[in-house]
Amino acid sequence: MRDPGRPGDSPREILLHLPDGQDFSRALEALDRQLSGADPMDVVVDIGTRKLSTRELLRLEEAISRHGSRLLRVTESPSRKGGSTLRIVGSSGSRHREVVEEESQRPSEDFERTLLHKGVLRAGQMIKYGGNVVILGDVNPGAEVIAGGDVVVVGTVRGLIHAGARGNSAAIVVALRLDPVQLRIGRHFSRRPEDGPTEEGGPEMAWVQDGRIVVEEYRSDVRRR
Amino acid sequence: MGTALVVTSGKGGVGKTMVTANLGVALAELGKLVAMVDMDVGLRNLDIIMGLENRIVYDLNDVIDGQCKLQQALIMDKRFDNLYLLPAAQTRDKSSITSRQMRELCAELKDRFDFVLLDCPAGIEHGFTVSVAGADEAIVVTTPELNAVRDADRVIGLLEAAGHRNPYLIINRVRPRLVRRNQSLRVQEVVDILAVGLLGVIPEDERVVASMNLGEPVVLYGGEVAHAFRDIARRMLGEEVPMLPVEEGRGVLGALRRMMGIG
Numbered sequence: 001m002r003d004p005g006r007p008g009d010s011p012r013e014i015l016l017h018l019p020d021g022q023d024f025s026r027a028l029e030a031l032d033r034q035l036s037g038a039d040p041m042d043v044v045v046d047i048g049t050r051k052l053s054t055r056e057l058l059r060l061e062e063a064i065s066r067h068g069s070r071l072l073r074v075t076e077s078p079s080r081k082g083g084s085t086l087r088i089v090g091s092s093g094s095r096h097r098e099v100v101e102e103e104s105q106r107p108s109e110d111f112e113r114t115l116l117h118k119g120v121l122r123a124g125q126m127i128k129y130g131g132n133v134v135i136l137g138d139v140n141p142g143a144e145v146i147a148g149g150d151v152v153v154v155g156t157v158r159g160l161i162h163a164g165a166r167g168n169s170a171a172i173v174v175a176l177r178l179d180p181v182q183l184r185i186g187r188h189f190s191r192r193p194e195d196g197p198t199e200e201g202g203p204e205m206a207w208v209q210d211g212r213i214v215v216e217e218y219r220s221d222v223r224r225r
Numbered sequence: 226m227g228t229a230l231v232v233t234s235g236k237g238g239v240g241k242t243m244v245t246a247n248l249g250v251a252l253a254e255l256g257k258l259v260a261m262v263d264m265d266v267g268l269r270n271l272d273i274i275m276g277l278e279n280r281i282v283y284d285l286n287d288v289i290d291g292q293c294k295l296q297q298a299l300i301m302d303k304r305f306d307n308l309y310l311l312p313a314a315q316t317r318d319k320s321s322i323t324s325r326q327m328r329e330l331c332a333e334l335k336d337r338f339d340f341v342l343l344d345c346p347a348g349i350e351h352g353f354t355v356s357v358a359g360a361d362e363a364i365v366v367t368t369p370e371l372n373a374v375r376d377a378d379r380v381i382g383l384l385e386a387a388g389h390r391n392p393y394l395i396i397n398r399v400r401p402r403l404v405r406r407n408q409s410l411r412v413q414e415v416v417d418i419l420a421v422g423l424l425g426v427i428p429e430d431e432r433v434v435a436s437m438n439l440g441e442p443v444v445l446y447g448g449e450v451a452h453a454f455r456d457i458a459r460r461m462l463g464e465e466v467p468m469l470p471v472e473e474g475r476g477v478l479g480a481l482r483r484m485m486g487i488g
Contacts, residue, residue: 120420122382123375140378140418141371158418 013042013072020048024056032063040068046075114149121145121159130166141181150174160184163206173206178215188213227258229331229341231360233384235376237347239368240397242270243433243443245344247451248364249275250444251458253308257339260299262311264356265346266321269313276303276440277310286314289326295333304445309338319351324358331359340461349383357384363392364424369399369410374418381421393424395457400429404472412472425457428471 016034018027035043043064052060052074061071113131123142127133132149143159145151151163153175162184164171169186183190183206190206190213203218232245242265249261262285263271272278283298288311295311302308311334314321334341343360346352357363363384367377377394384392396415403409416423430450436443444451449469456466 119385122385123379125382138418138420142375142378156417 012039013044014038015044015046017046018048018050020050024050024052024059028059028063031060032066035064035067035069038067038069040070042072043069044072044075048076050076115147120155123159139175139180147171169208171207174203174218175205176203178204178206183213183215185213227335227337227339227341228362229335229343229360230362230364231264231343231345231356232364232366233345233353233356233380234347234366234373235349235380236367236373239366239373240427241347241366242274242344243437244364244366244395244397244427245342246271246274246442247444247454248458248461249308249340249342250302250305250442251454252340252461253302253305254444254455255458255462256307257462258307258337259340259342260309260311260334260338261342261344262334263313263344264352265344266313266352267315267318268346269315271344272300272310272312274437274440275310275442277312278440281312284312284314285330286317286321289322289330295330319346319355322355324355327355327359349380353380353383354387357387357389360389363389364395365392365419365421366395366397367415367419368397369404369412369415371410374410374415378419381419392421394419394421395425395427396423397427398429399426399471401472423468424460425453426468426471427453428469 016031018031031045045060057074064071114134115127115129115131116134116136117127118136120137121127121135121139121143123140126144126146128146130148132151133145133147134152134154135145136154138155139145139153139157139159139161141158145160146162146165148166148168149164150171151161151173155175156177157173157175157180159180160182161173161180163173164186167186169188171185173183173185179192181192185206185208188208188211201217204215205218206213206215232241232248234241245261249259252259261271261275263269266286272281277300280300283293285298287293288295288298299309299311302310331341343356345356365377365380365384367373381392394416396412399412400409404411412423412426428449430443430448432446432448433443433450436446444454449471453469453471456469459466
């Protein structure tokens with residue numbers, strides 16, 4: 001029996017999309033390419049608003065089993081226009097939360113969505129989200145947060161943060177303590193200084209000023225910048 | 226009904242097998258009935274550092290394959306009649322055991338023993354998964370080095386995903402001299418990063434290596450390392466035992482702080 005609480009017993013689970021509006025055969029080819037060469041997996045297919053005929057369903061199942069994987073289930077999702085879908089992909093037991101970016105008509109809307117993560121984000125764990133990300137816990141070395149919007153960490157940042165990941169240089173990173181290996185905001189990039197972290201203090205904030213990432217004490221007048 | 230604990234680390238060479246052997250001895254000294262299981266199929270070590278290599282007739286795989294009874298494969302320690310070793314097969318590989326088989330074996334072991342210590346192989350692949358599957362609780366071993374801590378952090382994440390919400394931490398090979406010179410992570414820094422409960426701190430000591438080569442767990446030699454393990458065993462039995470101020474090293478200041486209970 002499969003026991004989803006324990007890693008390794010079950011193959012990796014993956015979620016694939018059949019984009020709306022695409023010809024079924026073409027969508028199936030794309031799915032075929034995604035699976036080729038991959039280890040056997042349990043596949044969840046999100047068919048969006050599409051309606052599948054029995055024949056199409058059988059073709060879908062066949063295409064997946066050809067790669068040694070199996071179709072676990074098919075899910076529908078209502079119109080995702082302008083939004084992003086959160087997918088949680090299990091990878092050898094660790095938790096990856098990833099957002100599949102849809103072509104968005106109004107990208108600014110994405111930044112207003114926020115994902116809350118409770119707990120320490122540990123080495124090998126990653127959060128990838130189109131909107132803002134709030135973490136109640138530390139971001140440890142080897143962990144990554146990639147957000148389309150702002151990143152707020154109620155804890156210490158020692159891993160990698162990329163805020164405004166789709167080129168939004170107005171994004172900010174706020175943390176109780178900022179000691180990241182690497183910090184990226186929009187297309188800007190900074191490394192941890194070789195002389196080590198700053199002295200203990202209050203919450204810190206990173207933002208882009210004159211084309212460079214600066215880290216300073218957090219002030220509540222964030223919006224005026 | 227006993228408790229099965231997996232001793233794991235992610236990174237190799239940080240002292241999982243040494244910790245398993247010495248915890249086994251320390252718990253046995255306290256009168257507990259203990260089984261140590263070497264999960265490192267194909268690369269077994271625990272029998273050597275216990276000095277029991279020449280007594281192996283049957284192994285873990287023989288039990289799982291039904292070639293022998295559990296009773297027949299368990300080797301009684303030379304020094305304690307309440308301490309047993311279930312050795313790994315040397316000529317098989319890790320894929321020969323499944324998580325379900327491990328859960329069944331652990332259930333059987335827990336019926337007979339107070340503590341079942343599973344010496345997990347390095348890495349986070351199948352051998353790790355199978356070892357963790359049989360365990361009720363987990364002990365993560367690390368050394369105060371950035372790379373070991375990184376791997377420990379990864380392992381804690383995987384343990385959490387497997388339902389082990391509160392693993393215990395043992396920090397091994399702490400070198401007071403490096404700590405004083407700011408050339409090593411401090412115990413507190415390691416605990417801050419990993420954010421799990423500290424079960425014990427073990428100082429670096431040459432005698433550990435010597436004892437492993439002699440097949441005599443270092444707990445039997447006495448000294449600070451032995452003291453640390455005996456404290457850990459008592460903590461596992463629910464006693465409140467203050468941490469040894471390992472980072473202070475020996476010397477007047479260390480002794481003074483110890484007397485005052487700081488550490």
